[in-house]
Amino acid sequence: MRKHISSLSNPLIKHLLLLQKKSRLRKTSGEFVIEGIQELTYAMEARYSLKQVLVCPDIFEEDISLDALDCEVLEISKAVFEKITYRSSTGGVIAVADSKELTLEKLKFETKSPLILVAEAPEKPGNIGALLRTSDAARLDAVIIANPKTDLYNPNIIRSSVGTLFTNSIATGTTSEIIDYLKKHNIQIFAAALQDSSSYLEEAFTGPAAFVVGTEHEGLSEHWRSEAYKIINIPMEGKVDSLNVSVSAAILIFEAKRQRLNS
Structure with missing residues (x-):
């Protein structure tokens, strides 16, 4: 059974919200946020390393096999999901990933x-x-x-x-x-x-x-x-x-x- 998050006060949710807003945090942590099934699929194909994938069961469209993901998969409430996403057409998925050195x-x-x-x-x-x-x-x-x-x-x-x-x-x-x-x-x-x-x-x-x-x-x-x-x-x-x-x-x-x- 997956861990379920229903509070915006959860440390991971707070961290995710800051990653979305703060360029400096993205650079110092080496992490960033991916929103949407298509975007997440492309990132996985490009071999980006995922840290957490957060899924809203009320919205999730099963275009990705969650069991195949090599990272922590968490469930979040619809209320939390709507607060941390910018678009409605995301398929119910948002993730935290490691950035790459673009040299x-x-x-x-x-x-x-x-x-x-x-x-x-x-x-x-x-x-x-x-x-x-x-x-x-x-x-x-x-x-x-x-x-x-x-x-x-x-x-x-x-x-x-x-x-x-x-x-x-x-x-x-x-x-x-x-x-x-x-x-x-x-x-x-x-x-x-x-x-x-x-x-x-x-x-x-x-x-x-x-x-x-x-x-x-x-x-x-x-x-x-x-x-x-x-x-x-x-x-x-x-x-x-x-x-x-x-x-x-x-x-x-x-x-x-x-x-x-x-x-």
Whole structure:
């Protein structure tokens, strides 16, 4: 018989709530929260280590075999579950897991011509989630976050990415570290910027390539522009001169995919 929790004063529930809110606690404890059956399934497939899985029997949809989980499984009341989850469509499951070190050295490529997305200093969880969804859809070889301003295990990123935080190969680093890494692996840097740039439609992306995108407000730092193999832009025909970063990335990524399919 599983232990049942019905009080918000339970130490584990208090810890879980703090993990959701406090980036510093996520970093010091090495733990984070996963909400939802799909997200939990992706995390398990990516071999994330689970600490606890909390199940609400009144809501739980049996898409996961609880007996097969190599961690503590607890039951919680519906009242507690509704207090600690952000969405109603979670399938009655929430979990605490160990985070991973998202270092450049851990990246592994299964192809000689990897296609990579680099995002410099993204801050909004919604934008990061959209970038991860696009990268998953295109099956990119890696997503690298330069100078991250937001903890990637932020619950809002996991939610907005619909779990693709776990399906992508992800690393973080400083701009200098990432440029050195890309050059060491002979990966051409295509920096998306307006200054001194050419149309992305004029370039070939069939070799090892990394698209580098910045924020809408600040764009890319000079370091990326000076170290790029090519600076590219997406021609605009209206009055605005920029797109949402996830939209820009998607246009570039799927042009590269099109070229690779036809090469």
